[in-house]
Amino acid sequence: MTSAPHRFALIQRVLHWLMAVCILAMLFIGVGMVSTVAPKYLPLILVHKTIGVTLLVLVLIRLALRLYYGAPPLPADLSRPMKFGAKLSHQLLYGLMIVMPLLGFGMLWAAAYPVVLYGGIRIPALLPQSDLMHTLLWNAHVYLGFAFFALVLLHLAAGLFHALIRRDGVFASISLLPLWDRVTQAK
Amino acid sequence: MNQGKLPRSGLGSLVLIAAVVGGGAAAFAYTAGWFSPGRLTPERMIAALTPPSGPPLGHRRNHAKGICFTGTFEANGNGAELSRARVFAQGHYPALGRFNLGTADPNAVDATVRVRGLGLLITTADGEEWRMAMINPPFFAVSTPQAFHDLLIASGKKDPEAMKAFIQANPEFGPFAAWAKTAPWTGSYAEEPYNGLNSFVFTDAGGGDHTVRWSLLPSAQPIPISQADLEKRGPDYLEQEITERVRTAGPLRWTMVTTVADPGDPTADPSKAWPENRRKVEVGTLIVQRIEPERDGPCRDINFDPAVLPQGIRVSDDPFPAARSSVYRKSYDLRAAEARDYPRTGTAKP
Numbered sequence: 001m002t003s004a005p006h007r008f009a010l011i012q013r014v015l016h017w018l019m020a021v022c023i024l025a026m027l028f029i030g031v032g033m034v035s036t037v038a039p040k041y042l043p044l045i046l047v048h049k050t051i052g053v054t055l056l057v058l059v060l061i062r063l064a065l066r067l068y069y070g071a072p073p074l075p076a077d078l079s080r081p082m083k084f085g086a087k088l089s090h091q092l093l094y095g096l097m098i099v100m101p102l103l104g105f106g107m108l109w110a111a112a113y114p115v116v117l118y119g120g121i122r123i124p125a126l127l128p129q130s131d132l133m134h135t136l137l138w139n140a141h142v143y144l145g146f147a148f149f150a151l152v153l154l155h156l157a158a159g160l161f162h163a164l165i166r167r168d169g170v171f172a173s174i175s176l177l178p179l180w181d182r183v184t185q186a187k
Numbered sequence: 188m189n190q191g192k193l194p195r196s197g198l199g200s201l202v203l204i205a206a207v208v209g210g211g212a213a214a215f216a217y218t219a220g221w222f223s224p225g226r227l228t229p230e231r232m233i234a235a236l237t238p239p240s241g242p243p244l245g246h247r248r249n250h251a252k253g254i255c256f257t258g259t260f261e262a263n264g265n266g267a268e269l270s271r272a273r274v275f276a277q278g279h280y281p282a283l284g285r286f287n288l289g290t291a292d293p294n295a296v297d298a299t300v301r302v303r304g305l306g307l308l309i310t311t312a313d314g315e316e317w318r319m320a321m322i323n324p325p326f327f328a329v330s331t332p333q334a335f336h337d338l339l340i341a342s343g344k345k346d347p348e349a350m351k352a353f354i355q356a357n358p359e360f361g362p363f364a365a366w367a368k369t370a371p372w373t374g375s376y377a378e379e380p381y382n383g384l385n386s387f388v389f390t391d392a393g394g395g396d397h398t399v400r401w402s403l404l405p406s407a408q409p410i411p412i413s414q415a416d417l418e419k420r421g422p423d424y425l426e427q428e429i430t431e432r433v434r435t436a437g438p439l440r441w442t443m444v445t446t447v448a449d450p451g452d453p454t455a456d457p458s459k460a461w462p463e464n465r466r467k468v469e470v471g472t473l474i475v476q477r478i479e480p481e482r483d484g485p486c487r488d489i490n491f492d493p494a495v496l497p498q499g500i501r502v503s504d505d506p507f508p509a510a511r512s513s514v515y516r517k518s519y520d521l522r523a524a525e526a527r528d529y530p531r532t533g534t535a536k537p
Contacts, residue, residue: 037510
């Protein structure tokens with residue numbers, strides 16, 4: 001009933017929701033930390049860097065799982081533009097998940113900051129100091145961060161649209177809760 | 188399927204989706220400070236630092252006038268009892284730094300700037316960095332970052348009542364004003380002490396914490412000079428003097444002294460000096476061996492962010508290192524983006 005073609009594998013679903021929480025936290029921490037001079041600035045930036053590395057590792061694992069397991073097909077009755085939009089938005093989300101941490105670390109390296117994570121773990125610099133590179137990477141990290149948040153909101157709206165209005169099993173394919181399966185499959 | 192016509196709960200679902208998306212966007216905007224005009228942001232601090240003539244493009248937003256040095260930090264090993272940081276193990280560690288003036292104007296006349304500073308970066312072989320930025324007064328002007336912002340705003344106003352109101356609201360400024368009025372001027376960066384002022388926590392090998400402040404005390408004998416005489420020596424005398432001094436007399440030395448707080452000392456307030464009888468430990472010597480202009484020098488692209496600390500040193504309850512870190516980062520982002528306004532070649536000041 002709930003075999004591979006209809007749902008993502010459990011590990012994929014767990015990773016999806018774990019990363020969803022972390023990415024939302026990252027986006028909020030990002031805009032919060034750069035707009036304060038309060039003592040919380042330092043722990044926030046430390047957490048931001050640490051979750052950033054963690055997310056980069058997780059997205060690579062997730063991409064490998066996606067290539068191995070594939071994804072359930074979209075509902076046959078979904079219109080062409082919606083299918084296209086769904087595919088494009090997922091590719092953009094994956095792209096941003098990979099690119100954002102790289103831009104973040106790149107901009108720190110280009111500013112000659114030591115990159116130190118929680119627990120004192122140091123990431124060696126892979127870029128030399130460069131004003132120009134720092135500015136490019138910093139701008140990209142900031143503006144793509146806003147684009148990422150907009151895309152997350154769109155993704156959230158689409159997910160709720162599938163779950164509440166179309167009730168077409170798309171949300172159930174990624175849901176962790178069995179309740180959602182029953183609701184959507186009873187349809 | 189139901190494409191085109193929504194089920195009965197469709198309208199409610201649409202409202203719910205709109206609420207989730209709108210609420211998410213609003214929460215994001217709130218976190219970014221867009222609904223909080225009163226929040227002290229790095230942008231507001233930098234706006235307060237900006238002189239009426241405009242921002243010093245390509246330069247640090249404060250302590251904008253400076254000159255680079257390189258040298259060595261020679262640890263004598265005594266610091267190891269306070270902190271397990273590698274930099275306190277007996278040995279020599281490369282040091283990079285910058286003598287500077289506490290002004291937002293990179294073209295300021297030396298004799299018009301009361302506060303002098305020293306930025307320092309010490310690196311250990313394992314790649315750890317200790318960055319710090321010190322100044323010559325024995326205590327800071329104010330108790331909190333907000334008060335520093337208010338000081339910048341008040342002192343930038345032509346209305347003398349503004350400063351009076353500021354001092355009334357921030358009485359801790361009194362001792363600093365007295366220092367600024369009475370402390371002797373010197374004619375050399377080499378003759379100044381440089382004080383960390385902010386407190387940090389050192390952790391020793393046994394896990395014991397010690398809250399400390401540190402100072403660099405010059406081996407050069409300070410020779411007082413009047414402000415008027417300093418002015419006569421020229422607008423950029425200090426940079427010429429330090430270059431000439433190192434060229435002719437060789438390396439300059441400062442002893443690094445850490446002062447350990449007693450329980451109950453005001454560790455969160457850099458405007459309050461600790462009593463003189465506190466335990467002091469000499470941990471090493473800074474040796475300045477080479478002076479280079481900032482324009483294309485090794486300190487130009489270094490952000491002397493006082494929150495970049497090695498294992499064994501961490502911030503205390505003093506709110507300034509976090510605030511300085513946040514504002515220095517913003518200042519670095521700005522000047523890096525403006526690098527073309529401060530070309531690396533050429534000698535003419537912008």
